[in-house]
Amino acid sequence: MRLVLALASLRRNRARTILAVLGVAIAAAMLLDMVMLSTGMRESFRELLLSRGFQMRLTPRGTLPFDTEASIPGATGIVATLRARPEIDLVSPVLGASVHVLRGDSSITSFALGVDPAAQGDYQLAAGADALAPNAIVANDDFLRATGARVGDTLRIAAGYDPQLRSHSGERALVVAGRARFLYLAAGQLAIAAPLRTLQQMTGAAREDRASLFMVRLRDASKVKDVSRWIRTEFPAIDVISTADAMARVDERLSYFRQLSAILGAVSLVVGFLLVTTLVTVSVNERVGEIVVMRAIGISRLHIVEQIVLEGTAMSVVGAVLGTGLGLITARYLNTILSRFPGLPAAIDFFLFQPRDAWTAIGLLTACGVLAGLYPAWRAASLPLAHTLREEAVA
Amino acid sequence: MVALLLALQLRTITIDQRLAADAHLHVGDTVMVSGSPTSVGDSATIAAVIGRRADPSEIARSDYRVHLHLDQLQHLIGYGDRVDRFAIGTRGDSAADTAVRAINDAAFGFRAYRSRDIAVETSETFAVVSRFHRAIGVITIVASSVFLLCILLLKVDERRRDVAALRLIGISRRSVMLSVVLEAAFISVIGSGIGVGIGWVTSLAVNWHYQLRYQTPLKFALVTGDIVLFAVSLSLVLGVLAGVLAARRLVRTHPLTLLGR
Numbered sequence: 001m002r003l004v005l006a007l008a009s010l011r012r013n014r015a016r017t018i019l020a021v022l023g024v025a026i027a028a029a030m031l032l033d034m035v036m037l038s039t040g041m042r043e044s045f046r047e048l049l050l051s052r053g054f055q056m057r058l059t060p061r062g063t064l065p066f067d068t069e070a071s072i073p074g075a076t077g078i079v080a081t082l083r084a085r086p087e088i089d090l091v092s093p094v095l096g097a098s099v100h101v102l103r104g105d106s107s108i109t110s111f112a113l114g115v116d117p118a119a120q121g122d123y124q125l126a127a128g129a130d131a132l133a134p135n136a137i138v139a140n141d142d143f144l145r146a147t148g149a150r151v152g153d154t155l156r157i158a159a160g161y162d163p164q165l166r167s168h169s170g171e172r173a174l175v176v177a178g179r180a181r182f183l184y185l186a187a188g189q190l191a192i193a194a195p196l197r198t199l200q201q202m203t204g205a206a207r208e209d210r211a212s213l214f215m216v217r218l219r220d221a222s223k224v225k226d227v228s229r230w231i232r233t234e235f236p237a238i239d240v241i242s243t244a245d246a247m248a249r250v251d252e253r254l255s256y257f258r259q260l261s262a263i264l265g266a267v268s269l270v271v272g273f274l275l276v277t278t279l280v281t282v283s284v285n286e287r288v289g290e291i292v293v294m295r296a297i298g299i300s301r302l303h304i305v306e307q308i309v310l311e312g313t314a315m316s317v318v319g320a321v322l323g324t325g326l327g328l329i330t331a332r333y334l335n336t337i338l339s340r341f342p343g344l345p346a347a348i349d350f351f352l353f354q355p356r357d358a359w360t361a362i363g364l365l366t367a368c369g370v371l372a373g374l375y376p377a378w379r380a381a382s383l384p385l386a387h388t389l390r391e392e393a394v395a
Numbered sequence: 396m397v398a399l400l401l402a403l404q405l406r407t408i409t410i411d412q413r414l415a416a417d418a419h420l421h422v423g424d425t426v427m428v429s430g431s432p433t434s435v436g437d438s439a440t441i442a443a444v445i446g447r448r449a450d451p452s453e454i455a456r457s458d459y460r461v462h463l464h465l466d467q468l469q470h471l472i473g474y475g476d477r478v479d480r481f482a483i484g485t486r487g488d489s490a491a492d493t494a495v496r497a498i499n500d501a502a503f504g505f506r507a508y509r510s511r512d513i514a515v516e517t518s519e520t521f522a523v524v525s526r527f528h529r530a531i532g533v534i535t536i537v538a539s540s541v542f543l544l545c546i547l548l549l550k551v552d553e554r555r556r557d558v559a560a561l562r563l564i565g566i567s568r569r570s571v572m573l574s575v576v577l578e579a580a581f582i583s584v585i586g587s588g589i590g591v592g593i594g595w596v597t598s599l600a601v602n603w604h605y606q607l608r609y610q611t612p613l614k615f616a617l618v619t620g621d622i623v624l625f626a627v628s629l630s631l632v633l634g635v636l637a638g639v640l641a642a643r644r645l646v647r648t649h650p651l652t653l654l655g656r
Contacts, residue, residue, distance in 0.1 A: 016548060023538065026537060271538060271542055
């Protein structure tokens with residue numbers, strides 16, 4: 001009954017109600033987007049880091065993975081020492097370098113990873129075979145598109161370029177064995193992966209038995225701190241970056257977006273709250289006569305309060321549900337803009353939808369709707385009956 | 396005496412404010428500088444502590460910055476007589492084009508770029524953030540437009556009894572409509588004026604917070620004349636629109652109906 005009365009009251013001023021619901025829907029869309037932004041990129045990055053089960057990354061001291069050209073000497077010995085630890089399940093050494101695909105007088109530059117194909121966690125094979133043979137590589141779609149190569153083709157690839165002599169060095173004929181999706185690379189970045197030994201040999205004596213990064217998977221994830229401590233003691237020139245450390249660094253670098261989402265989310269809530277409060281207050285002011293008559297014929301104060309609060313809640317719920325759909329569309333658009341961040345892995349989503357985000361947005365706006373209806377409801381319930389009736393009759 | 400002689404021989408370096416604050420270093424302190432964590436390095440005296448430039452590309456960088464003499468750094472990292480790049484000053488824009496062409500035609504082993512071209516590439520991050528801000532701005536404008544329209548419609552609708560009274564005493568529909576629209580426009584302008592004030596105070600707070608956080612003189616939020624003009628104009632247009640919509644409905648309704656009779 002109360003709900004029917006509340007809806008009837010909203011229907012009475014249809015244009016006004018539609019406009020208010022539209023306002024709440026936009027506020028809800030913005031709120032959902034901001035909730036998704038505040039949690040999405042973090043969650044997306046965490047999922048990416050743990051996608052292949054590696055909990056630790058070892059880099060040259062003071063650097064982030066592939067942040068500089070620094071590399072770690074004695075890769076074979078380090079891998080052997082790490083693999084001897086019972087807590088460590090898998091070690092994947094990785095060397096990063098720029099390579100040049102030679103095409104007559106010109107060349108195409110690409111990023112190359114030297115990996116141990118049996119242990120690697122950098123790419124997923126999409127077609128063909130893995131780079132198991134010494135002269136085999138796997139390449140991503142961008143590389144194949146740029147070079148016009150296909151699986152099975154042989155390419156002449158050089159690892160070095162001497163600008164003074166204008167000549168390439170470390171040249172090899174490599175066969176494209178497979179097509180792969182690289183997990184940590186930016187969108188549009190050309191990339192290949194070759195066996196670690198092959199890339200080390202191509203890059204010359206300076207990179208002999210070196211690696212840019214070691215990815216480490218533990219048998220028991222709870223041992224991360226203990227193993228990190230041991231690695232730091234054993235290899236003082238190496239930095240250990242656990243998933244938690246990487247998350248902390250990402251949090252620091254992207255804190256701007258978290259703050260922005262908190263501010264805009266709060267503004268959206270305030271806008272939704274003000275809109276519903278104003279509308280319900282005006283609606284109550286217009287129906288003062290009707291409300292006192294209801295009170296005069298014996299309708300309880302609680303009934304009046306419930307009806308008015310329901311009006312505000314109904315507007316908020318309908319607006320929030322509409323806003324959820326709108327928010328998903330705008331989030332997709334905003335994500336397209338932010339995914340063009342240079343250097344950011346293509347797999348990262350700034351706006352990652354999780355059902356709890358939608359529930360959070362709808363819940364917050366519903367709570368706002370309830371709160372927004374409380375003040376006008378209290379005012380309506382506390383109207384002096386005789387005085388108001390007389391005033392309304394005179395008016 | 397020995398310390399004095401040693402100090403005379405020490406090379407000088409400059410460090411940035413963040414490093415000075417985090418490592419509690421001051422001008423005149425002697426520090427060890429090395430090219431790698433495991434090598435011994437050389438002693439150097441801190442000659443100055445420098446602030447960060449208003450460069451957007453330095454915002455997200457949390458690394459410390461140390462300036463050394465060129466030969467000092469070449470020696471520390473075993474770089475020989477090599478440099479990564481040369482910065483060249485030219486006499487005017489056209490001279491820059493000529494110089495770039497001449498160097499690229501004649502140079503052997505390196506390439507010249509215009510600073511402007513490099514700036515375009517390095518500012519890609521900020522171009523993305525700027526596009527994101529613009530998209531958020533459009534959503535905010537749509538939301539605030541609906542809000543404003545709704546509030547003004549309500550405000551005008553509240554005047555139904557006054558309008559009825561005016562109509563009953565013989566004021567023409569045109570005059571009534573004009574007065575309602577003017578009132579809505581006045582409220583819009585006053586409201587947007589207050590909004591501009593709030594925006595200006597907020598921009599001060601935003602700049603204070605982020606300048607402190609990133610240790611930079613960069614301004615993060617600017618309230619410019621164009622922005623003020625846009626905000627006030629949009630508000631005025633919406634106010635007039637809401638006024639016209641609501642007033643038209645009011646003047647078309649019979650005064651007694653407006654009074655609930």
